[in-house]
Amino acid sequence: MTTLTLTPTAHARPVTDTLTMLRRNLLRAARYPGLTSFTLAIPVLLLLLFVFVFGGTIGAGVMPGVDPGADGRAAYLDYITPTILLFAVVGAAQSVAITAAMDATGGIMARFKTMAISPGSVLGGPVLGTVVQALVAVAVVLGLAVALGYRPGAGPLGWLALTGLLALVTFAFSWLCVAMGLSARSVETASNTPMILTALPFLSSGFVPVETMPAGVRWFAEHQPFTPIIETTRSLLTGASPDVSTTLQAVGWCVLVGAVGYARSRSLYRRERR
Amino acid sequence: MTGTTTDLAVDVRGLRKSYGDQQVLDGVDLAVRAGTVTALLGPNGAGKTTVVGILSTLLALDGGTARVAGHDVVTQPGAVRAAIGVTGQTSAVDDLLTGVENLRLMASLHHLGRREGRERVDALLAQLGLTDAARKPVATWSGGMRRKLDLAMTLVGSPSVVFLDEPTTGLDPRSRRTLRDEVRALSAAGTTILLTTQYLEEADQLADRVAVLDGGRIVAEGTPAELKSAHGASSLDDVFLRLTEPSTGPTADPDPTTQEVA
Ligand SMILES: Nc1ncnc2c1ncn2[C@@H]1O[C@H](COP(=O)(O)OP(=O)(O)OP(=O)(O)O)[C@@H](O)[C@H]1O
Numbered sequence: 001m002t003t004l005t006l007t008p009t010a011h012a013r014p015v016t017d018t019l020t021m022l023r024r025n026l027l028r029a030a031r032y033p034g035l036t037s038f039t040l041a042i043p044v045l046l047l048l049l050f051v052f053v054f055g056g057t058i059g060a061g062v063m064p065g066v067d068p069g070a071d072g073r074a075a076y077l078d079y080i081t082p083t084i085l086l087f088a089v090v091g092a093a094q095s096v097a098i099t100a101a102m103d104a105t106g107g108i109m110a111r112f113k114t115m116a117i118s119p120g121s122v123l124g125g126p127v128l129g130t131v132v133q134a135l136v137a138v139a140v141v142l143g144l145a146v147a148l149g150y151r152p153g154a155g156p157l158g159w160l161a162l163t164g165l166l167a168l169v170t171f172a173f174s175w176l177c178v179a180m181g182l183s184a185r186s187v188e189t190a191s192n193t194p195m196i197l198t199a200l201p202f203l204s205s206g207f208v209p210v211e212t213m214p215a216g217v218r219w220f221a222e223h224q225p226f227t228p229i230i231e232t233t234r235s236l237l238t239g240a241s242p243d244v245s246t247t248l249q250a251v252g253w254c255v256l257v258g259a260v261g262y263a264r265s266r267s268l269y270r271r272e273r274r
Numbered sequence: 275m276t277g278t279t280t281d282l283a284v285d286v287r288g289l290r291k292s293y294g295d296q297q298v299l300d301g302v303d304l305a306v307r308a309g310t311v312t313a314l315l316g317p318n319g320a321g322k323t324t325v326v327g328i329l330s331t332l333l334a335l336d337g338g339t340a341r342v343a344g345h346d347v348v349t350q351p352g353a354v355r356a357a358i359g360v361t362g363q364t365s366a367v368d369d370l371l372t373g374v375e376n377l378r379l380m381a382s383l384h385h386l387g388r389r390e391g392r393e394r395v396d397a398l399l400a401q402l403g404l405t406d407a408a409r410k411p412v413a414t415w416s417g418g419m420r421r422k423l424d425l426a427m428t429l430v431g432s433p434s435v436v437f438l439d440e441p442t443t444g445l446d447p448r449s450r451r452t453l454r455d456e457v458r459a460l461s462a463a464g465t466t467i468l469l470t471t472q473y474l475e476e477a478d479q480l481a482d483r484v485a486v487l488d489g490g491r492i493v494a495e496g497t498p499a500e501l502k503s504a505h506g507a508s509s510l511d512d513v514f515l516r517l518t519e520p521s522t523g524p525t526a527d528p529d530p531t532t533q534e535v536a
């Protein structure tokens with residue numbers, strides 16, 4: 001009779017495992033670019049719509065002294081490009097809810113749960129993959145804006161800070177979306193719940209200054225994450241040094257959203273599910 | 275059954291689990307000695323998958339204890355996970371990746387070196403007859419092939435205790451044989467195997483011991499030969515029918531009390 005050799009506790013290697021999961025995620029994205037291109041389509045369409053259809057009029061309203069028409073369009077392109085970049089970020093974050101729901105309902109997550117890997121690696125891989133995808137999407141959208149005449153004024157440090165900020169925003173909101181994906185009953189629900197995130201940039205200073213909004217809406221706009229995030233993005237893009245308190249608010253929101261999303265994802269991962 | 279605690283790769287005592295009002299497991303005792311093959315049998319809904327789920331740390335237990343490879347599933351789940359390999363009743367593969375990519379993912383997660391990982395993956399593909407399809411996305415594979423990939427993924431990390439929940443369901447006769455050979459080879463190499471199946475012929479051929487789960491408890495346990503002779507049956511099918519439906523049918527057991535064969 002064979003005697004059992006007691007298996008020593010596996011040494012968890014969170015960094016290696018997270019990188020393995022990141023590789024899996026990027027491989028999936030590369031193999032099936034459908035989801036990624038869909039998330040890219042929304043910011044691209046919004047940019048074209050808001051510049052070419054609404055821009056001529058809104059631009060003149062948003063920038064005092066600008067004439068409607070071509071000048072308005074140019075002014076509005078300046079005003080909303082930072083906002084549209086955040087749509088690219090939010091779109092990417094939303095797609096990770098679908099990824100998480102697919103893994104959870106498809107059985108492979110059950111396999112991961114029976115293996116000696118930490119929840120941080122299993123869920124962190126897709127989150128990091130999303131950060132990569134979001135930064136690519138941001139570059140594409142920014143390229144389009146530049147092609148339309150947008151001229152960012154950021155210096156090297158500004159670009160670095162901008163990349164860091166957008167990566168942080170994606171990271172934080174991706175954890176929230178992972179939690180949404182894991183709590184969804186089906187993949188379809190997982191693609192709907194995070195839709196509320198799309199509404200947030202609309203109800204911010206992203207499209208029009210908050211001063212023009214009615215009191216209630218204005219209060220909301222001033223107290224939700226996307227207003228400070230968009231204002232910090234705007235300053236970094238123009239090359240102005242961003243307002244310290246606004247930047248702290250933006251970072252603070254990210255830390256809060258990321259922490260809540262991570263904690264919730266972790267507990268949902270360990271929850272029984274069949 | 276004799277044996278010290280460390281002889282037992284699976285040691286389940288008084289295991290209880292309910293879903294809402296439904297008491298699925300109501301005091302299950304099960305011991306699997308290291309290096310042996312045990313088949314867990316029982317009617318649909320008896321709780322076989324639930325037992326496997328608890329032993330593989332996926333499900334919480336409500337009462338009793340369960341130790342796997344010497345570790346408690348509740349207090350030392352990490353150590354249990356490091357020792358086990360699980361093929362669940364439903365497929366657990368990444369459909370978007372190819373067979374090779376799925377297996378290499380497992381190799382990386384088990385921290386096998388690049389070369390060691392590739393060799394292990396190639397060997398498993400060959401053993402299970404998957405080499406030809408290996409580079410196609412799993413989404414295009416047949417159900418039986420996916421099942422075999424499932425098993426291969428379970429084995430990449432050379433687990434010392436393997437749980438197989440209906441591994442042969444849906445497989446054609448040749449694939450079933452491949453799988454049986456694989457189980458025998460694993461067992462010969464010292465791996466402990468707990469499997470569930472509805473093909474009782476298979477349990478008869480493969481298993482050192484058989485346990486029948488019904489009504490939330492193990493109602494019979496022993497070698498296939500012991501169970502057959504204790505019930506005067508010529509096949510495990512007959513044993514199964516007598517044990518799990520004591521009050522109906524012409525084969526009703528004259529003594530409906532729990533049979534313990536040891
Ligand atoms: N998540 C759940 N919620 C509620 N009831 C459940 C859940 N999972 C299983 N059950 C119930 O527990 C019982 C045992 O289920 P289980 O899947 O363990 O049976 P099984 O022996 O594996 O059956 P089968 O041979 O059909 O695979 C069934 O009655 C099932 O309906």
Ligand SMILES: [Mg+2]
Nearest residue numbers: 322323363439
């Ligand atoms: Mg089952």
